[in-house]
Amino acid sequence: MKIDAMLMVDPEEAGPAARRFEEEGYGAAWSFEGPHDPFFPLVLASQATERIELGTAIAVAFARNPMVCAYMAHDLQRLTRGRFILGLGTQIKPHIEKRFGETWSHPAARMREFVQAIRAIWRTFRGEAPLDFRGEFYTHTLMTPVFNPGESNHPDPRIFLAAVGPRMAEITGEVADGFIVHPFHSKAFLEAETLPALARGIARRSDGRTGCEISCQTIVALGRNDAEIARARDQARGQLSFYASTPAYRGVLELYGTPELQVELNRMSKAGQWTEMSSRIDDDLFDTLAVSGTPGEVADKLRKRNTFADRTTLMLYNESDRDAATEVVHNLS
Numbered sequence: 632m633k634i635d636a637m638l639m640v641d642p643e644e645a646g647p648a649a650r651r652f653e654e655e656g657y658g659a660a661w662s663f664e665g666p667h668d669p670f671f672p673l674v675l676a677s678q679a680t681e682r683i684e685l686g687t688a689i690a691v692a693f694a695r696n697p698m699v700c701a702y703m704a705h706d707l708q709r710l711t712r713g714r715f716i717l718g719l720g721t722q723i724k725p726h727i728e729k730r731f732g733e734t735w736s737h738p739a740a741r742m743r744e745f746v747q748a749i750r751a752i753w754r755t756f757r758g759e760a761p762l763d764f765r766g767e768f769y770t771h772t773l774m775t776p777v778f779n780p781g782e783s784n785h786p787d788p789r790i791f792l793a794a795v796g797p798r799m800a801e802i803t804g805e806v807a808d809g810f811i812v813h814p815f816h817s818k819a820f821l822e823a824e825t826l827p828a829l830a831r832g833i834a835r836r837s838d839g840r841t842g843c844e845i846s847c848q849t850i851v852a853l854g855r856n857d858a859e860i861a862r863a864r865d866q867a868r869g870q871l872s873f874y875a876s877t878p879a880y881r882g883v884l885e886l887y888g889t890p891e892l893q894v895e896l897n898r899m900s901k902a903g904q905w906t907e908m909s910s911r912i913d914d915d916l917f918d919t920l921a922v923s924g925t926p927g928e929v930a931d932k933l934r935k936r937n938t939f940a941d942r943t944t945l946m947l948y949n950e951s952d953r954d955a956a957t958e959v960v961h962n963l964s
Contacts, residue, residue: 632933632934632937632940632941632942632943632963633658633659633941633942633943634656634657634658634942634943634944634945634959634960634963634964635657635658635659635660635661635684635846635942635943635944635945636652636657636659636660636661636944636945636956637660637661637662637663637688637944637945637946637947638652638660638661638662638663638672638673638676639663639665640672641667642667642668642671642672642675643675645662645672645673645675645676645679646675646676646678646679647679648660648676649675649676649679649680649683649685650676650679650680652683653680653681653682653683655957655960656957656960656961656964657683657960658683658684658942659683659684659685659686659716659942659944660676660680660683660684660685660686661685661686661687661688661718661944662676662685662686662687662688663687663688663689664687664689664690664691664694664720664722669687669689669690670687670690670703670707673685673686673687673707673710673711673715674707674710677707677710677711677712677714677715678710680714682714683714684711684714684715684716685707685711685714685715685716686715686716686717686718686791687716687717687718687719688718688791688793688811688846688848688944689718689719689720689791689793689811690717690718690719690720691719691720691721691722691726691727691731692719692720692721692742692745693721693722693727693731693733693734693735693738693741693745694722694727694731694733696769697745697748697749697752697764697769697771698748698752698771700717700719700745700749701748701749701752701753701756702780704717704749704788705753705756705780705783705788706780707788708783708785708787708788709783709784709785712785713785713786715788716788716789716790716791716809717749717788717789717790717791718790718791718792718793718809718811718846719742719745719746719790719791719792719793720792720793720811721738721741721742721793721799723877723878723879736768737768738799739798739799739801739802740767740768740802741768742792742799742802743802743805743806744766744767744768744769745768745769746790746792746806746807747764747766747806748764748766748769748771749790750787750790751763751764751771752764752771752774753787755774755779756779756780756781756782756783757781757782758781758782761774762774789808789809789844790806790807790808790809791807791808791809791810791811791844791846792806792807792809792810792811793810793811793812793813794810794811794813794825794829795813795815795816795825795879795880795882796824796879796882797824797825797827797828798828800824800825800826800828800829800832801828801829801831801832801835802832803829803832803843804828804829804830804831804832804833804834804835804836804843805832805833805835805836806832806836806838807843808840808842808843808844809843809844809845809846810829810843810844810845810846811846811848812825812845812846812847812848812940813848813874813880814848814849814850814870814874814946815871815874815875815880815883815920816847816883816920817883817886817887817919817920818936818937818939819886819919820882820883820886821939822939823886824882824886826939829843829845844941844942845939845940845941845942846940846941846942846943846944847937847939847940847942847943847944848943848944848946849921849922849933849936849937849943849944849945849946850867850870850871850920850921850922850946850948851867851921851922851923851929851933851945851946851947851952851956851959852864852866852867852921852922852923852924852948853923853924853925853926853929853947853949853952853955853956853959854923854924854925854952854955855925855926855955856925860923860924860925862949863923863948863949863952864917864921864923865909866948866949867917867921867923867948868909868910868912868917869905869906869908869909869948870946870948871909871912871916871917871920871921872896872908872909872911872912873900873905873908875892875893875896875911875912876893876896876897876899876900876908877893877897878893878897880893881893883920887916887919889916892911895911896908896911899911922936925955926955926956926958926959926962927958927962929959930958930959930962930963931962933959933963934963943963945959
């Protein structure tokens with residue numbers, strides 16, 4: 632199992648951070664759509680590294696369009712010399728409509744078409760076919776020579792999709808090269824709901840691709856003693872409570888018979904009670920959704936927990952955990 636890192640830094644720090652991850656033995660460094668654009672930091676990271684894979688986990692697809700993503704991924708594949716992974720996700724309706732000012736509709740069907748359109752555009756870049764993609768949500772039919780970058784001299788970037796619900800997991804299996812497991816999950820939920828849906832999608836493939844790499848984002852609270860571990864757990868509780876407040880992730884709580892917790896946390900989030908929300912994530916729920924302990928203990932837990940995954944991304948919320956995380960990487964190598 633590969634161990635990956637999140638590139639959760641300001642853009643100007645992306646190059647040195649990615650180089651450090653490469654030196655420490657991580658398999659990939661992933662940027663994300665947070666307070667910064669997810670693509671720009673990878674430009675800098677591409678020039679500071681030689682081996683580590685670089686990807687977006689995730690870029691918000693519906694804030695853009697297939698042509699924009701096709702160009703950016705094509706250029707990053709050239710800059711990384713074949714190491715780029717285009718990770719896409721839907722985000723949720725309020726953000727798409729109210730933050731990005733874009734259209735939200737039929738997210739699973741739209742995402743399938745989004746990926747199909749990107750692949751059609753890349754075929755045109757390679758000179759294999761004129762651009763003639765006509766879908767329900769996206770239409771791309773114009774590509775004159777001056778706007779065609781041509782082949783990248785590398786294979787097309789792999790496309791990974793993030794999914795929580797079974798419908799999106801099916802679409803991921805059908806059209807994507809990889810599946811990004813959302814940090815708010817449990818192994819039982821994945822085995823009961825998500826992985827069977829992913830398998831159904833893989834069974835429907837018609838494009839000749841095989842396999843779907845599973846990349847599991849896992850919330851990790853690291854420490855070298857009880858006090859450090861307790862502090863890390865408290866910091867991670869805040870992120871878990873934020874995820875638990877979102878209606879889209881309610882299914883995980885329903886599996887454990889606590890759907891009312893989502894309603895309560897959602898109400899608290901709207902009231903700005905962010906600090907108080909953390910206390911609603913008790914130890915049992917924390918240990919179901921996250922992993923904590925010393926580096927050796929975390930490595931052992933991940934080895935037993937993430938048996939379904941090809942790679943695990945350590946979701947850390949304290950920069951002081953970094954040295955301890957490197958021990959986890961070495962223990963799992």
